[in-house]
Amino acid sequence: MSVNCLMKAGVCAAYIIIKRNCDKRTAKSKRIWMRDYFKDNKNEFLKEIDNDDYLFKNFTRMSQIDYNILLDMIRPLITKRDTVMREAIPAEISLAITLRYLATGDSYASLSFLFKVSTQSISKIVPEVAKSICSALKDYIKDTGDWRVVANNFDKNWNFPHCCGAMDGKHVLIRCPQNSGSTFFKYKGTFSIVLFGVVDADYCFTYVNVGCQGRISDGGVFKNTEFGKRLEKNQLKLPKEEALPGRTLPIPYVLVAVDAFPLTTNIMKPFPGEITRNSPNRIFNYRLSRARRIVENAFGLLAAVFRIFRKPLELTELETAIDVVLCCIYNTCITFYESNLPPEIYTHPLVLLIRKMPVVAKLYPVHGEKRHNQTEVCNHFLQFLGNLQMMLRK
Structure with missing residues (x-):
């Protein structure tokens, strides 16, 4: 190799080294170590x-x-x-x-x-x-109760028999998680995760599932929760079917929900479509809606106490958003029960707090929906409650 070639190679190497040193971004020195305002904290x-x-x-x-x-x-x-x-x-x-x-x-x-x-x-x-x-x-979440206690409270407070809870979902607005695409994008034009809850007659949560994508319907979220799978397999230990007072047909214990949920043996929802006034179906829908609104009120109380739910969660990590929502649920339990006695922070019956984030949720159609439970409860209302003027105006 000639001398000229060696000189050219040396010049090129020196140029590359100098260029790299010039391109390196010098670390920006901090202007101050701590602001005076933060020193007196x-x-x-x-x-x-x-x-x-x-x-x-x-x-x-x-x-x-x-x-x-x-x-x-x-x-x-x-x-x-x-x-x-x-x-x-x-x-x-x-x-x-x-x-x-x-x-x-x-x-x-x-x-x-x-x-x-x-x-x-x-x-x-x-x-x-x-x-x-x-x-x-x-x-400190304890399982110390019985479904019959919840059902008796629903019958006593909201005049709906054999009801073990009201369930629904609430969309919690979030900032779009990184690299999630349209996974959490819902039809209303916002990004959200679903807070699915089951509530008793006293506005207290008996089950919570948070983290499912906002694009999935309430029925799809319910189907992929541990609560829904146990209910489908009859593993929730609900009371056995019993006849209503003055009736002979055994009626199962149910959870009340909206039309987004499937109609099954243990899930009761309103009669669909427009219903004639003064009809038994109208009275039934009124009574069911009166019991089902408890879950809506519980979500409203949660948002009233913790107003972070009234605006999108400005959190970059999805796991952090889930922890924040669960933290609000736990603190709501403490606030409602005013425990003040450790370690029994919250001993509500039948509590199942399970965090689960299904990646894919499929909503399968329900075939052969049975309406005989609704008809029997309608007859129960007509026999024992009568055509109350308050309901006939609905």
Whole structure:
């Protein structure tokens, strides 16, 4: 190889090295280590509202006793160590930030000005605390009741016999997850996940399933839940068929739902189409809707307490969104029952909190739908309730 070739090769190599060094992006130095506003993050206002039970409950959506119980349970999971460079954010502040985020749905920037914590720190605190709450409270969900208790309460409070619960789905709006395409896109033009729930006569959830794609109908979500599979296989241990008072035909215990769900032996839904006024079917639909609206009211109470449900969840990770929804459900259980007595945080009968995210959901048609259960209940209403003027006007 000649000298000229070696010189040319050396020049080319030097050019490449210099070019690469010039193309390297120099690390941008931080302007400041910490803003002066965030250095004084003692949050004295939390100590001030401790003396007022009403303000504290309005701020965190739970009583001080429940707050302290929950804090003691998750403190080992969210406590950080202080370093020589800065002090860690206390566990009390982390829990308060998360509860306030769930209660209002405010942006991280708004919470940053309130608690004097940076938005970057809040973006890590909320998912971590929500996951810790779910992990700490899931072991306190007890199965201590009987379906007959739920059915008796429905008959007593809402005049619908043999009803073990009302079920429906609620779309929780989210930001489109990365690389998900149109998987979570629903027909209304938004991205969402489905919160499927079964509610008793006292507006309390007995089953929750969250995470299914928003494009799937309520019937498809129900079919792919563990609750739906157990109901189909008759593994929920529902009471045996019994005749209504004054009747002879045995009637099964059912769950009431809307038309989106299939009509089966243990699922009752309204008569379809337009129905003539003053007819037995009209009275039946009125009574069933009166019992079924409990699940709608439960979703409304959930959104009223935790207003994060009134706007899309601005969370980048789908798993975080699911943890946030479950965290609201757990805290709602605590709020409704006002436990204050550890460790029985929430001992509602027949609770099955199961998280499942089916990738594919198929809704199969239901053939041979049976209407004799509805007819028998209609006759029951006509015999024992009569043609009430309130119902005839419906």
